[in-house]
Amino acid sequence: MIRFDSVSKRYPEGREALIDISFAVAAGEMLFVTGHSGAGKTTLLKLIALIERPSHGTLEVHGRSLARMKHREIPRLRRDLGMVFQDHRLLMDRSVADNVALPLVIAGVPHEERGQRVRGALEKVGLVGRGKDAPSSLSTGEQQRVGIARAIVARPALIIADEPTGNLDPQLSEEIMQLFVKLRETGCTILIASHDLPLLKRMKQRVLVLDHGHLIDDVPASQVA
Amino acid sequence: MNMQDAMAKPVRHSRMAMWRRQHAWCLRDSLRQLARRPLGTALTIAVMGSALALPLAFYLLLVNVQHLATALGDSQSVSVFLKQNVDARGANELAGTLRARSDVGAVTVRTPQQGLGELAAMQGFGDAIRSLPENPLPFALLVEPRAGTDRVQVAAMVRAVRAMPGVDLVQDNGQWRARLDALVALGRRVTLLLAVLLGTAAVLVIGNTVRLDIRSRADEIAVQQLIGASAAFVRRPYLYEGAWYGLAAGIVAVLLVLLLEAVLAVPVRDLVASYAGRLHFGGLPWVTLVIALAVAVALGWCGAWIASSRYLARLGNSG
Ligand SMILES: Nc1ncnc2c1ncn2[C@@H]1O[C@H](COP(=O)(O)OP(=O)(O)OP(=O)(O)O)[C@@H](O)[C@H]1O
Ligand SMILES: [Mg+2]
Numbered sequence: 001m002i003r004f005d006s007v008s009k010r011y012p013e014g015r016e017a018l019i020d021i022s023f024a025v026a027a028g029e030m031l032f033v034t035g036h037s038g039a040g041k042t043t044l045l046k047l048i049a050l051i052e053r054p055s056h057g058t059l060e061v062h063g064r065s066l067a068r069m070k071h072r073e074i075p076r077l078r079r080d081l082g083m084v085f086q087d088h089r090l091l092m093d094r095s096v097a098d099n100v101a102l103p104l105v106i107a108g109v110p111h112e113e114r115g116q117r118v119r120g121a122l123e124k125v126g127l128v129g130r131g132k133d134a135p136s137s138l139s140t141g142e143q144q145r146v147g148i149a150r151a152i153v154a155r156p157a158l159i160i161a162d163e164p165t166g167n168l169d170p171q172l173s174e175e176i177m178q179l180f181v182k183l184r185e186t187g188c189t190i191l192i193a194s195h196d197l198p199l200l201k202r203m204k205q206r207v208l209v210l211d212h213g214h215l216i217d218d219v220p221a222s223q224v225a
Numbered sequence: 226m227n228m229q230d231a232m233a234k235p236v237r238h239s240r241m242a243m244w245r246r247q248h249a250w251c252l253r254d255s256l257r258q259l260a261r262r263p264l265g266t267a268l269t270i271a272v273m274g275s276a277l278a279l280p281l282a283f284y285l286l287l288v289n290v291q292h293l294a295t296a297l298g299d300s301q302s303v304s305v306f307l308k309q310n311v312d313a314r315g316a317n318e319l320a321g322t323l324r325a326r327s328d329v330g331a332v333t334v335r336t337p338q339q340g341l342g343e344l345a346a347m348q349g350f351g352d353a354i355r356s357l358p359e360n361p362l363p364f365a366l367l368v369e370p371r372a373g374t375d376r377v378q379v380a381a382m383v384r385a386v387r388a389m390p391g392v393d394l395v396q397d398n399g400q401w402r403a404r405l406d407a408l409v410a411l412g413r414r415v416t417l418l419l420a421v422l423l424g425t426a427a428v429l430v431i432g433n434t435v436r437l438d439i440r441s442r443a444d445e446i447a448v449q450q451l452i453g454a455s456a457a458f459v460r461r462p463y464l465y466e467g468a469w470y471g472l473a474a475g476i477v478a479v480l481l482v483l484l485l486e487a488v489l490a491v492p493v494r495d496l497v498a499s500y501a502g503r504l505h506f507g508g509l510p511w512v513t514l515v516i517a518l519a520v521a522v523a524l525g526w527c528g529a530w531i532a533s534s535r536y537l538a539r540l541g542n543s544g
Contacts, residue, residue: 049451051451072455072456075450075453075454075455075456075458076453077453078450078451078452078453079452079453080453081453083451083452085451089447089448089451090448091444091445091448093445102448102449102452103452103453105246105247105250106247106449106452106453106454106455106458107243107453108242108243108244108246108247109246110242110246111246150452
């Protein structure tokens with residue numbers, strides 16, 4: 001599903017955020033990326049969505065090589081991808097339901113089906129009945145969950161989430177993680193960036209550890225303790 | 226269908242249906258954006274509407290001057306005023322000479338009494354004429370060139386008549402018509418120039434409005450692109466926005482011109498009455514108004530297209 005091959009990323013006027021990263025993720029796998037702040041977690045996710053292009057190396061997503069992907073092919077790639085952003089990226093001047101519906105609008109899903117799917121997604125993140133509210137009237141944790149609902153609403157085969165539980169209390173974090181586990185049971189591949197070590201230990205899933213842009217460890221699920 | 230089923234079904238639909246639904250959404254979205262700042266929207270529409278009304282108003286005037294020209298000068302007649310000392314017999318003899326010419330069709334003799342009667346019938350001349358001690362008007366001949374003669378031949382005929390004994394003054398009415406035609410041609414150019422200039426202005430005004438709108442919504446565009454919106458999708462609401470502006474401005478322009486027609490109708494009706502039905506004031510035909518509307522929509526779309534092209538080109542370079 002995802003394959004990194006000696007990938008490096010240097011920002012235009014910065015030091016290298018990722019250095020010679022290689023790993024592969026099979027379809028249907030769930031794994032975490034962890035590391036200190038500034039280790040390169042967000043950068044790694046951005047490469048997968050082609051928000052940034054790699055400076056060196058090749059990477060593949062869905063069997064498509066991203067290194068030379070044309071600009072106009074990027075929307076297709078992103079439509080097959082559910083993304084949860086560290087800063088949620090909600091449209092503050094639109095209702096919660098409109099935010100969640102946006103991927104469906106872009107995909108051209110009929111109006112009635114849209115409503116149904118949005119309700120379903122809001123139900124999953126525990127925000128039933130908040131559809132008409134403005135995102136600004138929600139707590140940070142609730143906004144984060146709207147972002148998750150938007151990422152899962154179109155049933156993408158791959159979900160990448162950047163600190164999806166960053167602003168949630170332990171119990172909500174647990175619920176959100178269980179939601180990801182359930183999604184994974186439907187065949188979804190899930191990649192989550194998180195520095196919440198206790199949570200990683202409880203989840204017992206494969207973990208990639210980044211340190212100053214280097215991939216220093218790739219711990220299989222069986223060895224997470 | 227329960228929630229689980231709805232969630233489990235993958236998103237896949239026919240391209241056509243998908244496209245139609247995206248358009249419906251963008252159409253609503255663009256209207257929403259316009260309604261969000263009613264004052265700015267109204268102002269832009271008013272400016273663009275007035276700009277478009279001006280060439281339409283010019284066109285309206287032009288069309289009616291053209292009517293006037295047709296009504297006044299469709300004859301190429303030449304008026305020949307004879308010297309004071311020529312009497313009825315002399316006038317008839319001269320009329321006979323003229324009728325014999327190959328380039329002359331009909332000749333009518335007008336007596337001084339007929340001329341005075343016509344003058345008296347005109348508004349304001351009655352009193353002045355009654356106070357005259359004697360009839361100051363000479364005999365006159367109204368010469369119609371033979372059908373098919375052109376301006377050059379008529380001019381030659383006028384020169385010949387001018388040289389005849391007993392002829393005092395020759396007035397070529399056709400020349401008047403030629404001048405009016407030249408004036409109408411000039412008016413047509415001015416109208417066209419105005420339409421092009423103000424049409425360009427309209428494109429720029431809308432382009433700028435849409436550009437500002439795109440800039441103020443840069444965050445939203447970024448999010449849309451992050452979750453897979455194509456460039457065409459991102460652009461569409463703005464194109465519709467431009468088209469709405471164009472449509473609204475077109476309607477304003479058409480209403481202004483209809484208002485102008487209504488205001489002009491009364492004085493022109495009086496003028497028409499004095500010409501005994503030979504002249505009629507016409508509003509612009511509805512086809513012209515519909516075309517004007519369509520052009521306005523196209524201009525709005527065009528302005529939005531230019532503005533969004535530039536923005537998306539910048540995105541293309543940075544992304
Ligand atoms: N747009 C950018 N331009 C320049 N440098 C950047 C940019 N984004 C990130 N960096 C740098 O790249 C490095 C990795 O950043 P990244 O955001 O991937 O870290 P992170 O692991 O997600 O950190 P955090 O846990 O704080 O979110 C950092 O040194 C950062 O300063
Ligand atoms: Mg980060």
